[in-house]
Amino acid sequence: MFVSQLETPALIVDLDVLERNQTRAMDLLRPLGVALRPHYKSHKCTAIAHMQLTGGAKGITCAKLSEAEDLIQSGVEDVLIANQVVEPAKLMRLGYLAGCCRLSVCVDTLENIRALESAAATFGTTIHCLVEYEVGMRRCGVATPQEALALAEAILAAPHLSFLGIQAYAGQLSHAEDFARRSREAARIEGRLRELLTFLHENGVDVPEVSGASTGTVELRGADTVYTEVQAGTYLFMDAAYDRVGVGFEHSLFLLSTVVSADAEHVVCDAGLKTLGVDQGNPVFADFPAASVNMSEEHCVAYCANRCAAGDKLRLIPGHCCTTVNLFDAIYFVRDDRVVDRVPVTSRGKSR
Numbered sequence: 001m002f003v004s005q006l007e008t009p010a011l012i013v014d015l016d017v018l019e020r021n022q023t024r025a026m027d028l029l030r031p032l033g034v035a036l037r038p039h040y041k042s043h044k045c046t047a048i049a050h051m052q053l054t055g056g057a058k059g060i061t062c063a064k065l066s067e068a069e070d071l072i073q074s075g076v077e078d079v080l081i082a083n084q085v086v087e088p089a090k091l092m093r094l095g096y097l098a099g100c101c102r103l104s105v106c107v108d109t110l111e112n113i114r115a116l117e118s119a120a121a122t123f124g125t126t127i128h129c130l131v132e133y134e135v136g137m138r139r140c141g142v143a144t145p146q147e148a149l150a151l152a153e154a155i156l157a158a159p160h161l162s163f164l165g166i167q168a169y170a171g172q173l174s175h176a177e178d179f180a181r182r183s184r185e186a187a188r189i190e191g192r193l194r195e196l197l198t199f200l201h202e203n204g205v206d207v208p209e210v211s212g213a214s215t216g217t218v219e220l221r222g223a224d225t226v227y228t229e230v231q232a233g234t235y236l237f238m239d240a241a242y243d244r245v246g247v248g249f250e251h252s253l254f255l256l257s258t259v260v261s262a263d264a265e266h267v268v269c270d271a272g273l274k275t276l277g278v279d280q281g282n283p284v285f286a287d288f289p290a291a292s293v294n295m296s297e298e299h300c301v302a303y304c305a306n307r308c309a310a311g312d313k314l315r316l317i318p319g320h321c322c323t324t325v326n327l328f329d330a331i332y333f334v335r336d337d338r339v340v341d342r343v344p345v346t347s348r349g350k351s352r
């Protein structure tokens with residue numbers, strides 16, 4: 001089947017480009033001895049997670065317990081939930097799942113550590129824990145070395161928990177467009193983490209892993225980085241928001257849409273807010289990157305000089321790949337102009 005024969009709107013992934021992005025991420029990190037633990041949120045497809053593992057990733061990061069369940073069921077053996085799990089019913093599921101793979105989770109309170117220990121003890125399993133350290137995003141995590149030490153010691157004292165290290169995700173830097181500011185801030189955070197590791201070491205706690213970072217900061221890691229693994233997600237697909245940052249990965253994900261109406265100055269496509277995540281900005285038409293774009297529920301309009309006619313197929317670069325993928329049941333894999341596979345978005349809507 002040719003790409004032009006797909007009914008639209010359809011999400012397509014150029015496999016040649018996807019493979020190049022995976023290779024580039026590995027080429028950036030491998031010489032530094034830093035592992036790639038890609039974030040599942042960007043594609044939510046277990047098939048793609050396995051491609052990343054085959055391509056050198058150490059394990060998979062996800063945000064939700066239900067995503068972890070899908071990954072484990074598909075055979076992924078090393079899963080990090082880069083979040084706090086606090087609801088009693090979820091803690092029980094987590095305790096059970098920890099017997100099915102090497103499962104890690106983030107913590108930032110003593111109460112949660114006690115609850116995790118109790119859940120793991122119920123099933124006789126071990127849950128691996130990263131103490132989340134607040135590095136400027138003001139989301140989760142403790143802000144002082146003393147608090148991190150108290151949590152690490154509590155984990156080390158819990159018979160069914162294992163202290164894996166530190167989670168340090170500086171999401172505020174990911175889309176900082178000023179490269180100098182992004183690198184300066186990333187270096188400052190590395191400095192804070194180095195101080196934390198020294199403090200923990202002086203108090204008898206060694207830290208095997210420091211996990212975090214994103215597509216926007218993967219290139220900023222130097223030979224002296226304290227990070228042992230990087231959780232980048234968007235690097236594989238890219239999107240218009242990361243284009244503005246200039247991170248050197250290529251677009252592999254496109255929304256294929258059909259022109260439903262056009263004149264010499266504007267084009268209307270059949271893809272709107274129900275098929276494109278716009279939380280980080282509007283999509284960009286691959287053929288008219290400079291066109292201003294207007295979105296409504298089922299339409300996307302590009303204002304530009306063009307020769308399009310109804311029925312033409314156009315590629316749009318989503319504003320944000322992660323929220324776009326979550327709107328689709330499946331992604332088509334393409335090479336050149338051929339459709340070569342269709343993979344389900346396994347964890348679409350898995351937000352629990």
Ligand SMILES: Cc1ncc(COP(=O)(O)O)c(C=O)c1O
Binds near residue numbers: 039235
């Ligand atoms: C915990 C965590 N790690 C890593 C990432 C990096 O993702 P990306 O590379 O898509 O910016 C995110 C993004 O939301 C995240 O929440």
